[in-house]
Amino acid sequence: MNCKTLEEINFTPGETEANNxxxxxxxxxxxxxxxKIVISxxxxxxxxxxxxxxxxxGITLAKxxxxxxxxxxxxxxxxxxxxxxxxxxxxxxxxxxxxxxxIKEALKIVKDRCPDTIFHTDASDAYGKTTFNVxxxxxxxxxxxxxxxxxxxxxxxxxVREGVNxxxxxxxxxxxxxxxxxxxxxxxxxxxxxxxxLAFKDFEGNTKHMRKLRNRLxxxxxxxxxxxxxxxxxHEQRAPDNVNISFLRCEGEALTIELSLNGVYVSSGSxxxxxxxxxxxVLAAIGRKHSEAHGSILMKVTRCxxxxxxxxxxxxxxxxxxxxxxxxxxxGVD
Numbered sequence: 001m002n003c004k005t006l007e008e009i010n011f012t013p014g015e016t017e018a019n020n021x022x023x024x025x026x027x028x029x030x031x032x033x034x035x036k037i038v039i040s041x042x043x044x045x046x047x048x049x050x051x052x053x054x055x056x057x058g059i060t061l062a063k064x065x066x067x068x069x070x071x072x073x074x075x076x077x078x079x080x081x082x083x084x085x086x087x088x089x090x091x092x093x094x095x096x097x098x099x100x101x102x103i104k105e106a107l108k109i110v111k112d113r114c115p116d117t118i119f120h121t122d123a124s125d126a127y128g129k130t131t132f133n134v135x136x137x138x139x140x141x142x143x144x145x146x147x148x149x150x151x152x153x154x155x156x157x158x159x160v161r162e163g164v165n166x167x168x169x170x171x172x173x174x175x176x177x178x179x180x181x182x183x184x185x186x187x188x189x190x191x192x193x194x195x196x197x198l199a200f201k202d203f204e205g206n207t208k209h210m211r212k213l214r215n216r217l218x219x220x221x222x223x224x225x226x227x228x229x230x231x232x233x234x235h236e237q238r239a240p241d242n243v244n245i246s247f248l249r250c251e252g253e254a255l256t257i258e259l260s261l262n263g264v265y266v267s268s269g270s271x272x273x274x275x276x277x278x279x280x281x282v283l284a285a286i287g288r289k290h291s292e293a294h295g296s297i298l299m300k301v302t303r304c305x306x307x308x309x310x311x312x313x314x315x316x317x318x319x320x321x322x323x324x325x326x327x328x329x330x331x332g333v334d
């Protein structure tokens with residue numbers, strides 16, 4: 001991340017807590033200076049729901065729309081930023097469809113119009129997969145997490161740039177961290193550090209490998225399964241690990257179960273939305289119909305996967321889709 005000092009990193013129990021700390025901790029000290037927060041329509045639930053909750057405290061919330069590939073509408077951003085804007089939060093990489101956002105361009109728009117506005121990015125899907133350097137980006141706050149780089153669960157971190165003032169949102173025994181009280185969970189912090197070391201040990205080689213497997217998976221599915229749609233951008237504009245595809249006339253939950261019976265474990269949505277049993281707000285924002293969203297499957301490749309793994313998945317998926325389509329016939333009403 002290229003932080004200036006260790007004090008800029010604040011460990012939390014996960015990415016959700018780090019995002020809550022960023023939004024709540026930045027908003028409360030500034031509520032007398034402004035009443036507006038800006039996010040995108042496709043932020044993760046731990047951003048979206050916190051921002052919506054803050055409306056109960058008199059905060060105005062603006063959501064920037066995205067195009068059909070999930071990219072921010074920067075012209076709309078220019079219209080929304082004003083002297084009342086105290087916080088902007090955009091994910092560096094979308095958690096569901098892998099869109100790599102133009103964070104530098106967005107930050108320049110925000111700071112040119114309102115230099116004191118705090119800029120936060122949830123970089124948990126960028127960290128370890130795309131080039132991410134806080135000195136280069138010049139963001140004020142950034143969230144990263146462990147489990148998305150194959151580290152232990154239950155640990156995340158919030159980067160707070162030196163000189164940026166945010167308040168802690170919990171009270172209790174203070175250890176070595178000012179912003180998150182309680183006793184530090186040293187074993188998982190060490191695990192997070194080791195996972196980071198491994199993720200960046202051969203960063204170029206790792207991302208090249210993931211990108212190759214991702215492309216093979218996308219091409220194999222779209223070339224051999226009828227009535228499918230890739231959700232999100234292609235090639236270099238997409239995170240190297242992300243594959244999100246809608247299988248028309250095939251219910252996503254049923255396909256997830258069918259694949260798991262064959263040793264292929266995927267998700268019918270992101271970790272923060274799959275239990276809601278409703279269409280993804282991300283897919284709705286990029287224009288997917290109800291039936292297309294319900295037939296979506298999210299898959300992630302890692303540096304540990306092999307071409308043999310991908311070949312097996314490409315053998316199993318067409319059979320599973322054919323079986324589900326033969327049983328249900330339709331995903332439902334558009």
